[in-house]
Every structure is written in structure tokens, then in C-alpha cells.
Amino acid sequence: MSNPSPQAINLYKALTNRGIKCRMEAWDEHKHIDISIPWAKIDIEVDGLQHYTDPEQIKADFRRSYYSTTNDDFDTIHIPNSIIDSYLDRVANAIASVARSHYEAIKAENKSIWNRIKKIFK
Numbered sequence: 001m002s003n004p005s006p007q008a009i010n011l012y013k014a015l016t017n018r019g020i021k022c023r024m025e026a027w028d029e030h031k032h033i034d035i036s037i038p039w040a041k042i043d044i045e046v047d048g049l050q051h052y053t054d055p056e057q058i059k060a061d062f063r064r065s066y067y068s069t070t071n072d073d074f075d076t077i078h079i080p081n082s083i084i085d086s087y088l089d090r091v092a093n094a095i096a097s098v099a100r101s102h103y104e105a106i107k108a109e110n111k112s113i114w115n116r117i118k119k120i121f122k
Contacts, residue, residue, distance in 0.1 A: 007084035008034040008046040014092035020099055031064050036074075040099040041106065043076040046084055075102070 004012070004024055012024050012035050026036035026043075035044040045064075050057045065076055077095070084091060 004034060005046055005048065005081060007081040010088055011035060011044065011046060011079070011084055011092060011095075014088055015095060018092055018096040020096050031067065033076075037095075037099050040102040041072075041074045042095070042099055042102060043074045044095065045076060045078045046081060047078050048081050051078065052080070 008024065012022060015022050015035070015037075020037060021039065022035050022037045022044075024035055026033045026038070033043040034046045036042070037044070045051075045061075047061075051061060052058075061078070079091060
């Protein structure tokens, strides 16, 4: 497990202060995620400059994103450290809002699936 950046720690604290239950350095059986909100199927990567300037890191990020979209159905947002440093509260508010709406959509979809299954067995 890697050491979380100060920006990832600050965002994690800001999200938990907004009532968002999340995990730092979550493992999805392929990679560590800086912050995961499993109940909303959202992963958050807080990225340093190397994620935008190092070709090998960019390739690795492509592979990581591909894994998430094809294997665990999570949406991933990448946020530069500098954005967290400058706009922590605004970013945390936006993520909290999106997480709650994602969760409501997931609940509605699951309810719809169960309703269809119930109709089949009536």
C-alpha cells in the first residue's frame, strides 16, 4: 500500500465531514484507489504532475481506467493535486452531491430489475 498524498487525505476528510462514507487506499483486486465510495460506485484518484507528464504513468492510468470500466462498473474521476489545494471545499461538495445522486440511480435501477424478476415469476 502506498502512502496517501496530503491532498488525498484532505479530500477524504472533507468527504467524511460531509457524511460521505468512503475508504482510502481501497484495493479492487487490480489496483489501489486513492479514495473509493463503494456504495455509489465511484473511485477518486488524486493525481500529481507525473500523471500528466510521464508517458509510462499515462499508459498505466489508461490500463487502470480500462479495468475499472470493464470489471467493476465504477466511475473514476481524476483530480489534480493543485485543484484539491485550491478548491477543496468546492470539489468535496460536488463529489458528495454526485455520490448521492449515483446512489439514488443505483437504487432505482436495482428496484427496476427486481420488479422485472417478480413479474417473471408471477
